[in-house]
Amino acid sequence: MNISSTTEKPGLKQWLTSDTPQSRWQAKCGRAWLGWLKFTENRLAMIGLSIVLALILVTIFAPLLAPYDPLAADLTNRIQSPSAEHWFGTDQLGRDILSRLIYGAQYTLMIVALVVITAAPVGLLVGTAAGFFGGWIDATLMRITDIFLAFPKLILALAFVSALGPGIENAVLAIALTAWPPYARIARAETITVRRSDYIEAARLQGVSNMGLILGHITPMCISSLVVRVTLDMAGMILIAAGLGFLGLGAQPPMPEWGAMVSEGRQFLLEQWWVSTVPGLAIFIVSLGFNLLGDGLRDVLDPRGGD
Amino acid sequence: MFAVTRKASDGRKRARLFSRTGASLVRIVFSLLITFIGLLLVTFLIGRVLPIDPVLAAVGDHASEQVYQRVKEEMGLNLPLWQQFFVYISNVVQGDFGTSVLTSNPVLEDIKRVFPATLELATLATIIGVFLGVPAGVFAAINKGKWPDHIVRIIGLAGYSMPIFWLGLMGLLVFYLKLDWVAGPGRLDAFYVDFIEPTTGLMLVDTLIEGDMDLFWNAVSHIILPASILAYFSLAYIARMTRSFMLEQLSQEYILTARVKGISETRIIWRHALGNVMVPLVTVIALSYANLLEGSVLTEIIFAWPGLGLYITNSLLNADMNAVLGGTVVVGAVFIGVNMLSDVLYRLLDPRARR
């Protein structure tokens, strides 16, 4: 195969696209650059990235962006239609819906971040340990994983929240408990494919301990598929969190959580439809953003693409 | 069916194959059993960490200490935890999930009553999802990178991202409240409810058995919106998986072989490629069906659909733990059952797994 090279500009770009990298660092940067190029080609993925970045910015700058106090009730201004003062109208307590949406972004992002921080390491640890050691450790860990997978996610989360009591911390815990098993599966599958490879054997011969092998040599191999899966799952986490909020089992009033806001608007659905519609739309857009981003990442990081 | 090239070792190989099949069957049953016991353990533990005192709930606030202790003993709550667990398992195996505080019926009776409603909804949704989702996925795959692919992809991603309770509300708002094309919440108009005697519990079937077309069409107008909304989620998942399986199969060598033979593109796609796609797709469809059986929780609340999801949620909000755990166990068991069924279907469809 002969690849006729495109017009070459000297400098950084050439360094990045070199066929003969001089160092491991250059090779890594080159790969990252190619990945980024492929990612930016995907317009939908870029939209997803923008949505997620926007969510993060809104979360950080909520106090600056929100025109009103999200909790300040103003009963004289109940369920107003959208107007210049209140872009998305007001709710049943006269609170500005736009401000509540902006502050609600914080809860959404926080729930997702906390779930990922809890569930991903647990799944990674369980999966790599199972795949690396094999035998009865593998059998036991995977059996436990299967038991959790056998539970329908939302119902397991419901049961947990009902046992622990409603609230945002318990919602996070419940979602995390339902989220880790797939990560364990993925990590195990990746571990099994690499654990017999020569470079692991070479590292072992150099005297690297089991723990060192798992953390230093196997875990990095699992990261890219895990990142893809986690990003795609974030949308699902947002939806479950919103579902719990909708049922009154997540964030408690008066917190401006989006799912709870949809639920509060139900009573006025016919006449004041925007009270429910707008927060639902926000959930939809943010979770779409994570899905688009995850899809794009998968194309770059995990070309085999399987689910 | 065994290898056509026969060697001397064939007999031995065959014996080994049979014992392997037997062993794998035992292993499947064994692992199902373990999974089910694990499921019971989890529900059992959830029931135990609950901050509600079941004894107190039974005897009331004003009972004396002696009465309290006696009832606690009767309920078996003074036994060690592991013994309680065995009692729980043996009860569940006998179909005894306790009595619902809310309805004061045995939980199993309640579940038998509400389950058909969920089953009907999920089945209809899956049928719609398969009939639209599979062709959409195939269509997207053969037009990869062109606009039909993008449309299917966007529809699918939107389905993955939509909060179902919100879509249900919007559906009610538009098609029921504003346009009045469909009927509102519930399985039948209130006026009709007492007219029908549940035979199968499936409203569409029961009304047809009675031959009452008014009732049938009324039931249709009630189920169509929630079923379509659930179907959308099933469609999104099925179309996406069909597309990816299809792309994988279309890049296989045997597709090139079929082209070399001069076979028409239509036949290559629908006979050769889809024939191979059906193998993994069955698992996907089964999984989506199982998901709908449980995922209808929020839809059932929005549409006041008297199914298992609504039952579990109502019990939950009223701290009726027997009912919640019973419902959870049933849903989990259905999940496991559907998975096993898909395993069997897989073996039927793939000659390589058939032995």
Added chain:
Amino acid sequence: MTNETLLSVKNLAITFSTSKGPVHAVRGVSFDLGRERLGIVGESGSGKSQTGRAILGLTAANGKITADQMQFHDLDLRNLSKRDWRKVRGARISMIMQDPKYSLNPVMTIGDQIIEAYREHHKVNATEAKRGALDMLAAVKIRDPERVFNSYPHEVSGGMGQRVMIAMMLIPDPEILIADEPTSALDVTVQLQVMAILDDLVRERGMALVFISHDLHLVSSFCDRVLVMYQGHVVEEIRASELDQAKHPYTQGLLNCLPKMDGNHAELPVLTREASWAEA
């Protein structure tokens, strides 16, 4: 063997557009094919398989074909409609692929796959089709055709699978058969059996064979004429019987780096290449 030309290719070039820029897989390849056995030899990536696929119009979607001439009888292969291609493929030009493990449909019985090829091009009823398929299986020296007919591809060995492939591709009776590395996925012991079956059938039916392989000796023992390809070019065209007089250093290199029974090399020479060969 007549000298009538079946297929004439002039200045064939195939270019694939990839994210890393265009890849020139085949450049300026010309040859005429009569009722003979033509070998195309080269390393992987030399463009030999792409040349074969281009003759069937089965170049991947991101590949672009240009040629001054691609004439098959009275058909100009450069601009055939999809419908016309389907009348050529299988019926008049066919191809045997490398590995029966992947090139047969795993969920269709072998019989169904052969019958499908037969009935696509011949108007026969189900009974005749079945008889034809069984006869064809017998013709590729399968001892128990009925059993193989009802088997699935994973139930037969590699050598058997490749005979099935030959049966399937020959049953519509094509004029040109392309064999793309037909034996390289097989055990050494069955390679020659399969080649012998293929050779017999091609001779019997008076077909033209295009035999694509990386194995120069195998090609020279089954073919009349050999094209040697290197990086998309034909570097040498030579009669198989005159191979020892090959002029091009690449062909000589290929010949020299094979071990010989009577060879007294202490070490096999490594193939050397020169950039100029790829220009031409």
